[in-house]
Amino acid sequence: MSKPLEGIKIIDFTHVQAGPACTQLLAWFGADVIKVERPGSGDVTRSQLRDISNADALYFTMLNSNKRSLTLDTKTPQGKEVLEKLIKESDVMVENFGPGALDRMGFTWERIKELNPGMIVASVKGFSEGHHYEDLKVYENVAQCAGGAASTSGFWDGPPTVSGAALGDSNTGMHLAIGILTALHQRNKTGKGQKVAVSMQDAVLNLCRVKLRDQQRLDRVGYLEEYPQYPHGKFTDVVPRGGNAGGGGQPGWVLKCKGWETDPNAYIYFTIQGHAWPPICKAIGKPEWINDPAYTTAQARQDKIFDIFATIEDWLKDKTKFEAVDILRKFDIPCAPVLSMKELANDPSLRASGSIVEVDHKERGKYLTVGSPIKFSDMTVEITGSPLLGEHTDEVLESLGYTPEQITEMHASRAV
Numbered sequence: 001m002s003k004p005l006e007g008i009k010i011i012d013f014t015h016v017q018a019g020p021a022c023t024q025l026l027a028w029f030g031a032d033v034i035k036v037e038r039p040g041s042g043d044v045t046r047s048q049l050r051d052i053s054n055a056d057a058l059y060f061t062m063l064n065s066n067k068r069s070l071t072l073d074t075k076t077p078q079g080k081e082v083l084e085k086l087i088k089e090s091d092v093m094v095e096n097f098g099p100g101a102l103d104r105m106g107f108t109w110e111r112i113k114e115l116n117p118g119m120i121v122a123s124v125k126g127f128s129e130g131h132h133y134e135d136l137k138v139y140e141n142v143a144q145c146a147g148g149a150a151s152t153s154g155f156w157d158g159p160p161t162v163s164g165a166a167l168g169d170s171n172t173g174m175h176l177a178i179g180i181l182t183a184l185h186q187r188n189k190t191g192k193g194q195k196v197a198v199s200m201q202d203a204v205l206n207l208c209r210v211k212l213r214d215q216q217r218l219d220r221v222g223y224l225e226e227y228p229q230y231p232h233g234k235f236t237d238v239v240p241r242g243g244n245a246g247g248g249g250q251p252g253w254v255l256k257c258k259g260w261e262t263d264p265n266a267y268i269y270f271t272i273q274g275h276a277w278p279p280i281c282k283a284i285g286k287p288e289w290i291n292d293p294a295y296t297t298a299q300a301r302q303d304k305i306f307d308i309f310a311t312i313e314d315w316l317k318d319k320t321k322f323e324a325v326d327i328l329r330k331f332d333i334p335c336a337p338v339l340s341m342k343e344l345a346n347d348p349s350l351r352a353s354g355s356i357v358e359v360d361h362k363e364r365g366k367y368l369t370v371g372s373p374i375k376f377s378d379m380t381v382e383i384t385g386s387p388l389l390g391e392h393t394d395e396v397l398e399s400l401g402y403t404p405e406q407i408t409e410m411h412a413s414r415a416v
């Protein structure tokens with residue numbers, strides 16, 4: 001069966017993580033993604049954080065599977081000519097250069113539209129167009145700080161903290177992929193392309209929506225009852241960092257399990273959801289709390305929440321995180337073990353579902369990568385290895401009508 005995006009041709013002018021994560025997703029779903037890279041060096045992540053000398057780094061291979069690679073110096077006249085031909089026959093161009101780089105290369109939106117009125121040009125930038133920081137170059141943690149994630153993460157007595165999850169990079173790429181698919185859908189109706197842009201700041205902010213909710217609640221009532229600062233601590237006029245408190249109105253915390261003294265991940269996340277209170281009391285051996293007015297409502301519990309967590313930790317001290325979850329799941333209590341990357345890499349369920357997959361690479365051999373988190377009933381997403389630098393240059397040039405002599409000449413002049 002053909003893949004859903006088969007027939008969609010994408011010029012992948014992306015690098016590092018935000019853009020490549022977007023185009024990789026589209027490639028998994030069947031688009032022909034041609035990664036355009038500078039001759040000789042390519043995407044900087046090919047050589048960043050290498051674990052095997054002279055082989056593409058995992059940073060690159062894990063963000064560029066299912067693509068083809070074309071080397072092209074788009075600042076040379078020949079390179080520009082090749083890119084123009086590609087634009088004429090492609091559907092989408094995705095880029096995440098620093099501000100203004102595409103224009104400086106000569107490929108303004110006006111020019112691209114002239115070459116192909118159906119073209120969708122999708123961009124990632126650090127800040128949105130017209131923003132007072134629009135000239136800034138931006139990386140992951142910069143975006144997490146600018147988008148509200150850092151000021152609201154970490155502990156109240158520590159500094160702003162960034163997340164290990166790529167909220168600035170891959171998250172922005174996922175937003176952009178939604179934008180591209182939306183523009184393609186629109187083009188099916190109008191025949192016209194358009195510009196689609198996502199800023200990293202906006203994409204982070206979109207995930208910090210509940211914190212903007214909290215700012216407005218704080219402005220109105222002066223406190224946030226689900227934060228550890230309530231009722232004993234102090235609130236200022238800005239949303240505080242809440243440590244590991246749950247953001248959705250259910251108090252929760254990361255609790256120590258057996259072995260926490262030596263294992264940095266011997267913890268579970270435990271949520272005290274209102275309706276789960278009786279089963280929680282039963283599970284942890286405190287049935288007397290079920291009908292005790294000092295504990296029956298969430299409000300009554302709030303000023304003792306850390307004493308309650310301490311009691312649960314006492315119950316957990318002779319149980320591993322997996323044993324604890326196995327007991328708590330029988331009581332329908334929302335919880336999970338804190339899993340390390342090593343445990344995730346070897347998780348049989350993630351392997352079976354294709355969420356972690358082993359892929360072959362021409363230079364590296366086998367490596368693990370994260371497969372599609374989106375599952376379809378009519379398609380199994382197959383992940384293939386990332387391309388070597390320029391692996392598909394000649395075949396792409398041939399498909400654009402260049403003769404073998406012209407291709408040899410382009411290699412000699414280092415245009416490709």
Ligand code: COA
Nearest residue numbers: 016017018037038073074075096097098104125126137138
């Ligand atoms: N041929 C010729 N020139 C090329 C080329 C190619 N195939 N590919 C890139 N270049 C040129 C660009 O035209 C640009 O030239 P110019 O600045 O002289 O006009 C130059 O390479 C550098 O591009 P730039 O994207 O600015 O790279 P950088 O290494 O200085 O900055 C980032 C890297 C990521 C900070 C920057 O690209 C950025 O802010 N991007 C937007 C936000 C983003 O995606 N951040 C990264 C998230 S992972």
